[in-house]
Amino acid sequence: MKRGYENYHGNSRGHHSGPPPPGFKKYRRDDVDPVNPTPSKVLHIRNLTQETTEADLLSALSHFGNVAYTTLMANGHMALAEFATMDQARACIAYSKNHQIMVRNHPVLINYSTSEKIQRSGLESEDPSRVIVLTITNVTYPISVDTLKEVRKTLN
Template identity: 35%
Template sequence: MSSSNQHQFRYTQTPSKVLHFRNLPWECSEEELADLCSPFGKIVNTKCNVGANRNQAFVEFVDLNQAISMVSYYAASSEPAQVRGKSVYIQYSNRHEIVNSKGPGDVPGNVLLVTFEGVEAGDVTIDIIHLVFSAFGFVHKIATFEKTAGFQALIQFTDAETASSARNALDGRSVPRYLLPENVGSCNLRISYSAHTDLNIKFQSNRSRDYTNPMLPVNQTAIDSALQRKELESNVLLATIENMQYAVTVEVLNTVFSAFGTVQKIAIFEKNGQTQALIQYPDVTIAAAAKEALEGHNIYDGGYCIQ
């Protein structure tokens, strides 16, 4: 070991069988960490995607000497540890075990608490929230509000399994840019579990919705905003296919339009010398988002457009 490396090693923390990894690739997996660590000993626990940028992790070895051997090896090596070509920095953790007991916000439940970072109330509508989260299952209820943490929403799913799949996929991600107003640069999602199990929604409005109770009264402000819409929205889109250089099939259209939600029905027909299609979604929100994103865009490069 060179003197420079000895100097570096001398100031590391007290040895621990838990190692702290920094500068990992985005969403580094447990398998990738195991590949890096397994030559030095047996791993008993991991905690991945830690930190604001989700690029840190903790790995617990079964024995302290195994952790020491890994730190010593890379302290003496001229080549740093690497995952996916990125140099990874390793040091002892100040914790001596990775505790599996979950704190508040980590206990899985059917209601998620979502914080929308970088936006104010009104920038992200309740319809956009419903569109994003209904991709993972039926959303029962949504309640939005403003707290010191910023603009937040409670989102109720059927069960904890569905909520967990949404949290795992969306936590730390951004709301798609095409769904945001032009004045908003980005909107990051921070998601934890709520202690709530059944939200109490008293009326449908631009701040709260109960998708299980169509008979719930509508708040007057919601009616007013609906009347101000420039055009009548429908859950069925009429798509006109132009510049057709490839065959149009139900399968192709289903692939394109399913990106925004469940497509219930597709009908293709000819009218006035043009190929058109009707695409039916479960609700207006999904149809509006698909129309906003796809109108005027090519399906294939040099292919045809959807109007």
């Protein structure tokens, strides 16, 4: 009698149609080793407290360079942090090999992520634009095009 995988697929070649039945787990077939992933700008941070915020991560990790993006995972005990450069991510990993990195006075575990970039959501996922949208309320002084040009100069 066939059981498990062969019972579902009909043979050991893995040809089937439709979704797997309940109880079957998906697994990745790529060559990424989750224990020792290849270096990337994205770091996986574990052992966070439930109260950890993205600001806490920025505070702890900004010593190593510009943290371009962070996201807390749904379970609240893990996060991803993306550095602007590989060198900054490497510096953080190298430091964490011999020193304890603390977030909210709690030791965390840091490793390279299997992700090369953190998926952005909403407006952050769009390509940057050179368009500036201004909403001016409670105007006390007259505003002219020249005034707006002066404001724009300070943004460059």
